[in-house]
Every structure is written in C-alpha cells, then in structure tokens.
Amino acid sequence: MLKKGIIFVFIVTIMTLLSVLGLLYFKPYEHQNIASDYVQNRVNIVIEDIALKSDYSIIDNDKIYIPVEIIKKYLNSDIVLDKADNRLYLEIRNPVFKLETEKLDNMIRDGIKLNFLTVNIDDKQYLNIRGLEKIFDIDVNYIKETNTLIIDRIKKTIKLGEIKSNAYLRPKKSSFSFVMDKLHTGDKVVVFEECGKWYKVRTQKGYIGYVLNKVIDVKTEEVDINRKINNVRRNVKVNGKINLVWDYVYKYSKDLSKENKIEGLNVISPTWFSINSNGYIINNGDFDYVNQAHKKGYKVWALIDNQFNRDLTRQFLKSKQMQENLIKQLAVYSSIYDLDGINIDFENVYYEDKDKLTEFVRRLTDTLKQQNIIISMDMTVPSTNPNWSKFYDRKKLGKILDYCIVMTYDEHWATSPKSGSVASIRWVMKGIENSLKYIPKEKLIMGLPFYTRQWEEYKDSRGKIKVKSKVLTMKDVERIIKENNLEVIWLEDVGQYYTEYFKEGKKYRIWIEDDKSIELKAKLIYRYNLAGIASWRKGFEKESIWAVLNNIVEANNKDISLSIVKFNGLN
Known part of the structure; x- marks a missing residue:
C-alpha cells in the first residue's frame, strides 16, 4: 500500500509540474515561420x-x-x-x-x-x-x-459563461491534461457545448479549451443583430466650388494614408468599376481607400466606365438583365465602400444607342438616389462626331444628373493627324459655351488636363509629314526642357507656353500645361459661374498645381470674376 501511495504522489507531482510548465510555456496557436513582407x-x-x-x-x-x-x-x-x-x-x-x-x-x-x-x-x-x-x-x-x-x-442567440471561482482551461476533457490558461472569478467565456462534466469554451483571449462545468454559470442571451451595411448618406454635397481629381487605378488602389492631404481638393474619383459581358461589374474597390479619403476630408465618387467599347456597350444597353445586374451591384458596392458618389464615364457609344443610354442613366440614378449619393457623368465637348459626342443627350442628362463633367481637353487627341494643344484657352471656352446650351451652369463641371502630349513630326518616303504623340506628365516636360536646354515662349492666343526641338532628323513640339495655363483655364469657372473643376489625372501634376487650384476654388467669386471679364484679349 505504501508503495502504491508513493507512486500516486509521484504521478500527481509530475502532472502538476507539467501543468505549471504548460501554463508557463504553452503557446496555443504557434505558427510556422514564413518568408513574406507581411x-x-x-x-x-x-x-x-x-x-x-x-x-x-x-x-x-x-x-x-x-x-x-x-x-x-x-x-x-x-x-x-x-x-x-x-x-x-x-x-x-x-x-x-x-x-x-x-x-x-x-x-x-x-x-x-x-x-x-x-x-x-x-x-x-x-x-x-x-x-x-x-x-x-x-x-x-x-x-x-x-x-x-x-x-x-452571426447568430440570434449565444451562450455565455461566467467563471464562479478560479479554474484552469485545458485542451482535453481531463484534469490530467496540461493547463492552457488560468481563469479567474468573474471572467467571461463563450460556451459552445457541454461534454459530461466539462464545457467547451472560448476565453476572451481567444483560447479554446475545456472547463469543469461546476465552476461556470451559463446563460443564453439574445443577440441584437444588425445586418445593415450602411445608412442613407448625409452631407454628401460639397460646399462651394467642386475641386475633383480622377485617381487612375489599374487594379490595386494606392495607400492614401501615406500621402499628405491636398489642400483645396474636396472630391477624389478612383477608377474602380467597369462593365463586363459576364454579368459582373469588374470591381477594384478598396474599403480602406475610402476610409483614408474621408479622414482627409475628401468625398469619394467612384468611377464606372464602359471600357470605351461601343460593341460591349451596345450589348449591355440591349439587355435589361445586364443593366439590372449592374445597378444592383453598384448599389451594394456603394454601401460596402461608403461611397459619396458615382461618376459615369461612358465613351465611344453608337449614336443609335443614345436613347437607351439616357434611359439607363435615369434608372441608375433613380436607384442610387435612395442612398442619397451624388451621380455625375463625363461628357465630351459638343461636336458633330456621332459616336464620340452626339450620343450624349445633354439636355435630358442635364436634368437627370447632379453634375455633368465636360472633358474640355483632348482638343488634339492621341491619334490626331495634326500636332497641337491638348486644351487651348479659346477651344476650352467654346466647349463650355456650347455645353451651356444644354446643361445648367450650376451642374456643369469643367475638365482640366494635368497632362500634355509630345508630338513627333517626320517625313515619310513620299515627303509627307507624319505625326505621332505620347502623353507627358508635367514633370516629364520639365525634364525634357532641362535635358535639351530648351527655350519656351508664351502663346497668348493659346494660353500656354510652347517649345520645340529637333533630334535625329525629327521635330518635337510641346504645348505645355503648367501653373499658368491651368490657372488661366480654372478661372473660367467664375467667368461662366460653373459648379467647379475636375482634373485628369492624379499623379500627372506638379505639386505647385494644388496651390493654384486651391487659391481659385477658395477665392471670393465676385473678386475673381471681375478680374477675368477681359484677359489676354478674350471677351
């Protein structure tokens, strides 16, 4: 008997020691090392x-x-x-x-x-x-x-337990298994199941194990379930003039937390959504992006485009099912990402689909207005081109939408047969004036280019001048000017600086967008009393541009409008 008693004491001692060691050193969810930035x-x-x-x-x-x-x-x-x-x-x-x-x-x-x-x-x-x-x-x-x-x-009910007296959490239903954690009187646990004299529980630390049921009081509680993603928006409108920038997102959004707040910027429009033929919107939305934008004081108007594909757009506009899918998805994404607005960027559409497009925009607007978000649409300047301009029913769309953004740039586009400015001042003014024939001024936002094009001119085998272009950012232009030691001249009638140079038998020409040209165009919002400006695109600008735009959008309307009744000979 004595020998058995010694053996029993020895076993108890060893088990206690193991429990203590387990309590001191056991890590419940140890992970393997991984080679990763994360x-x-x-x-x-x-x-x-x-x-x-x-x-x-x-x-x-x-x-x-x-x-x-x-x-x-x-x-x-x-x-x-x-x-x-x-x-x-x-x-x-x-x-x-x-x-x-x-x-x-x-x-x-x-x-x-x-x-x-x-x-x-x-x-x-x-x-x-x-x-x-x-x-x-x-x-x-x-x-x-x-x-x-x-x-x-998410469940309607949950079992909660409160520890009545100090106890041990164990990985198995046995007092001989080692101790994972020590629980104290008053500690709360989530209870999952009763197993004889044990309860399977999860502690507030996230540990899962077993506790003797005699040391725990268990009760079932009703859970107040809220499955609502978002609420109807408040305060979505911008006070004063709108200063919007499009943020081009190929796939993954930038981390706005690493960027300084841009003074004067009040709306940012990430290019997140595209229509597709498979019933899904291509969604590149980012919850954290919107959260960071809101912290900086920006409204977020996510952009949806038609991939600038007129055949895909025709297929889409013919199908009520595809349109219904898109509208439902945009409503859900607007809730998930807490969007303040949607910016519709449908370009290159068959003129014959004009009425169908207008009706789709009306249906989309009617739905998203239940969330009280802002709906805007991008439009070219009025022209006679049926599939690039005339398919916009500007008069009807101007009544449906909150804002119409007129893209007053690409005067000379990427494949233009002739070199020239992206947005000369007279051309911009004409585009605004023609747009105002259909769109109320308080709904019209003027587009500004943060880019320009470098034009390469050369002669083909027959001696005919050929032209091709590439997009330049403002910093690209500064670098080219510095590298080639170029002189620039101000073109009064164009409202831009200009430079040119020759290299390897080819002539290169640049109509420059900079602080001065952007300021000249931006002031037109007061000349015509427009709703604001929208710039393509973030990342193409020099930092100094933001101070220029901030001074304009924050200016006293009367003072600045009087100063530009006449400028550069323009009436």
Whole structure:
C-alpha cells in the first residue's frame, strides 16, 4: 500500500509540474515561420470554436487578410477564385445583409453577384475581409494581447459563461491534461457545448479549451443583430466650388494614408468599376481607400466606365438583365465602400444607342438616389462626331444628373493627324459655351488636363509629314526642357507656353500645361459661374498645381470674376 501511495504522489507531482510548465510555456496557436513582407503582421485565426493552427491571417493597418481557402472551407463554399486575375467571385442567392432602404433590399432579394480583389502572399490567395463582414455574415474581432483574430458567424442567440471561482482551461476533457490558461472569478467565456462534466469554451483571449462545468454559470442571451451595411448618406454635397481629381487605378488602389492631404481638393474619383459581358461589374474597390479619403476630408465618387467599347456597350444597353445586374451591384458596392458618389464615364457609344443610354442613366440614378449619393457623368465637348459626342443627350442628362463633367481637353487627341494643344484657352471656352446650351451652369463641371502630349513630326518616303504623340506628365516636360536646354515662349492666343526641338532628323513640339495655363483655364469657372473643376489625372501634376487650384476654388467669386471679364484679349 505504501508503495502504491508513493507512486500516486509521484504521478500527481509530475502532472502538476507539467501543468505549471504548460501554463508557463504553452503557446496555443504557434505558427510556422514564413518568408513574406507581411511576416511581422501574421495573426492567429480562430473561427468560433476552431483554432486554425497551421493557417494565419495578416493585419496591415486597417486591412485584415484571410486566406481564401479558409473562407471557402468555413464561411462560404460558393466562392470561385480566379488565381490568374487575383479575383474572388461570389454569387449570393439569398442575401441576408441589408442595404439602406427596404426598397433596395427587395431589389437584391432574388440574388446578387459580387467580386472582390484578392492578393497573392507567399503563393497563397488572401481576401481583405474589412468592410465585407456583413456580406459574409460574420463578426470579426482582433485580440491584441494574444495576436488572435476571432471570426464568429452571426447568430440570434449565444451562450455565455461566467467563471464562479478560479479554474484552469485545458485542451482535453481531463484534469490530467496540461493547463492552457488560468481563469479567474468573474471572467467571461463563450460556451459552445457541454461534454459530461466539462464545457467547451472560448476565453476572451481567444483560447479554446475545456472547463469543469461546476465552476461556470451559463446563460443564453439574445443577440441584437444588425445586418445593415450602411445608412442613407448625409452631407454628401460639397460646399462651394467642386475641386475633383480622377485617381487612375489599374487594379490595386494606392495607400492614401501615406500621402499628405491636398489642400483645396474636396472630391477624389478612383477608377474602380467597369462593365463586363459576364454579368459582373469588374470591381477594384478598396474599403480602406475610402476610409483614408474621408479622414482627409475628401468625398469619394467612384468611377464606372464602359471600357470605351461601343460593341460591349451596345450589348449591355440591349439587355435589361445586364443593366439590372449592374445597378444592383453598384448599389451594394456603394454601401460596402461608403461611397459619396458615382461618376459615369461612358465613351465611344453608337449614336443609335443614345436613347437607351439616357434611359439607363435615369434608372441608375433613380436607384442610387435612395442612398442619397451624388451621380455625375463625363461628357465630351459638343461636336458633330456621332459616336464620340452626339450620343450624349445633354439636355435630358442635364436634368437627370447632379453634375455633368465636360472633358474640355483632348482638343488634339492621341491619334490626331495634326500636332497641337491638348486644351487651348479659346477651344476650352467654346466647349463650355456650347455645353451651356444644354446643361445648367450650376451642374456643369469643367475638365482640366494635368497632362500634355509630345508630338513627333517626320517625313515619310513620299515627303509627307507624319505625326505621332505620347502623353507627358508635367514633370516629364520639365525634364525634357532641362535635358535639351530648351527655350519656351508664351502663346497668348493659346494660353500656354510652347517649345520645340529637333533630334535625329525629327521635330518635337510641346504645348505645355503648367501653373499658368491651368490657372488661366480654372478661372473660367467664375467667368461662366460653373459648379467647379475636375482634373485628369492624379499623379500627372506638379505639386505647385494644388496651390493654384486651391487659391481659385477658395477665392471670393465676385473678386475673381471681375478680374477675368477681359484677359489676354478674350471677351
């Protein structure tokens, strides 16, 4: 008997020692090292009562990246991943999330198609889940203390427990298993199931294990579920003149948190959406981009284009189903990304589709106005070209839309047979005046170019002068002038500086856009009392341009308008 007692004491001592060692050294969700720029941001994943010990999420500022394979396995098995395009497709047949109004909810009741960009990290596809929680019907909570991301499916009820007296959390239903963590009186836990004399629980640190049921009080609580993504917008209008810049996004948006606020800029328009023939809008939206833009005081009017493809546009305008899909998707994306506006950029459309386009814009505007967001549309200056200009029914569109943005640039376009300015002052004025015949001045926004073109002129084999061009940013022009030691002259009637040079038997000509030419054009918003200016595109400008535009949009209307009644001989 004595020998058995000694053995029992020895076993208890060893188990206690192991428990203490476990408490001191055990790390519940240890990860393997990975070679990645994000290695320092890797985070443990817990999905309800499952600790994913071999997988991790990545938190980068306000972005939470989850492996797509984990989303498909645990959250939504219907997703389709296009690895080549870094894109996740999701068709939701019975959406449980809510939009801003009941009418919008009814619109998507029969289903919605959505897609989101993924990123490739260490040859694995990840989705930024931030902003998409209600799309996937989940709650997400990051526990900094244990570097753990907890994901819970949204439920009507939840079992909660309160620890009655100090206890141990163990990985198995046995008092002989080692101790994962020590729980104290009053600690709260989530309870998942009862297993004999044990409860399976998750602690506030995100640890999952078992606690004796005698040390815990359990109760079921009703959860106040809010599946509404967003609310009807407030304060979406810009006070004073609009100063918009288009931000060209090929696929992934820039990190605005790393940029200084641009004084005077009040609207930014990322080029995020395009129509497609597969029933999905191509979506390059970014929740964090909008969040950062709003912190800087910018409104966000996301742009949707028609890929400037007239045949695709004709197919789209013929199909009520395609249009309905687009309108539903834009309504959902506007909610997800908390957009203040949508900017429609449909160019190169068959003249015969003019009425269909106008009707589509009306339907889209009627729907998105339920969210109280601003709708604008880009238009060329009026001309006789049927498929580039005449397909815009400016008079009707001017009544439907909040704003019409007239692209008063590309006077001489990329494939122009003749060299010339992108936006000479007289041509810009004529474009505005002709547009005002159809569009109310308080709805007209004037487009400005932050770019110019370098024209290369040469003679072909027959001695005929041929022309080709390439786009230059303002910094490109400064570099060319410096490298070639060029002189510039001011062209009074054009409202721009000009330079030219010869190289290898070819003549190069540049009509320059700079502070002076942009200021001259921008002041026209007071001459014609327009709603504001819109500039193509962010990144093409010199930094000094923003001070020029800020001085104009913030100027006293009366003072500046009086100063330009006559300028450069223009009446």
